[in-house]
Amino acid sequence: MLHLEIVTPEKKIFSDTVEDVYLPGEEGEMGVLEMHAALVTSLKAGELRYRKDGEVHELAIGSGFAEVTQEKVSVLTDMALGEEDIDEAAVEAAVKSAEDALHGLKHDHNAEEIAHLQGMIAQSMAKLKLKRKRRNI
Numbered sequence: 001m002l003h004l005e006i007v008t009p010e011k012k013i014f015s016d017t018v019e020d021v022y023l024p025g026e027e028g029e030m031g032v033l034e035m036h037a038a039l040v041t042s043l044k045a046g047e048l049r050y051r052k053d054g055e056v057h058e059l060a061i062g063s064g065f066a067e068v069t070q071e072k073v074s075v076l077t078d079m080a081l082g083e084e085d086i087d088e089a090a091v092e093a094a095v096k097s098a099e100d101a102l103h104g105l106k107h108d109h110n111a112e113e114i115a116h117l118q119g120m121i122a123q124s125m126a127k128l129k130l131k132r133k134r135r136n137i
Contacts, residue, residue, distance in 0.1 A: 001017040001018070001019065001034060002017065002018055002019070002020065002021065002032065002033065002034045002036075002071065002072065002073060003015075003016070003017050003018075003071060003072040003073070004016065004017070004018045004021055004050055004072075004073050004075070005072070005073070005074045005075065006048070006059070006061075006075045006077065006080050007074070007075065007076050007077075008077055008078060008079060008080050009078065013059070013080045014059075014080075016052065017052075018050040018051060018052045019033075019050075019051040019052065019053075019054075020032065020033050020050065020051050021048070021049070021050045021073050022047075022048065022049040022050070023041075023043055023048055023066050023073075023075070024043055024044050024045070024046025024047060024048065024061065024126075025041050025042070025043060025044070025066075026041070026042050026043070026044050029046075032068055032073050034070070034071065035070045036068050036069075036070060037068075037070075038068060038069050038070065039067075039068050040065060040066070040067050040068070041065065041066050041068070042063070042064075042065055043061065043063060043064045043065060043066055043075070043077060044063055044122065045060075045061065045062050045063055045079075045119070045122040045123045045125070045126040046060075046061065046126050046129075047059070047060060047061070047126065047129065047130055048060075048061045048075065048080070057082075058082070058083065058130055058133070059080050059081060059082055059130070060079070060080070060081050060082075060083075060086065060123075060126040060127045060129070060130040060131075061075070061077045061079060061080045061081075061126065062077050062078040062079035062080075062119075062122075062123045062126070063077065063078060063119065063122070063123075064076045064077030064078060065077075078123075079123055081127060081130075083130055083131055083133075086127045086128075086130065086131045088128065088131050088132075091124050091127045091128055091131070092128070094120065094124050095121060095124040095125065095128070098117050098120045098121045098124065099121060101117055102114065102117045102118070102121070105117075
């Protein structure tokens with residue numbers, strides 16, 4: 001078994017043993033099983049999945065980092081939400097607002113502001129993808 005811990009700035013979201021974990025890494029999805037080689041990797045906004053007692057659980061996460069050891073996966077992220085915690089209409093409005101703000105910026109604008117808006121859009125898209133996933137099954 002593998003211990004998974006998911007932490008946001010606000011609180012510890014999850015801490016328990018799991019069978020496996022799938023993370024949205026910067027280079028693509030990464031699967032982690034017990035006895036995985038130790039590493040630290042950055043995460044992008046996307047879907048984190050883990051299997052506990054044969055059941056798959058999914059969370060939309062924001063950017064962050066994961067530390068993997070042979071027995072543990074520690075995820076530090078700025079957001080982690082389950083499907084039931086996502087208000088689709090509010091997320092769609094947030095995407096539209098961020099896209100409008102991004103399109104309204106001039107090219108010589110602050111790169112930090114552009115990166116912030118792009119990050120907001122990526123997080124929102126991760127939420128929408130998870131929320132809408134069940135409709136397509």
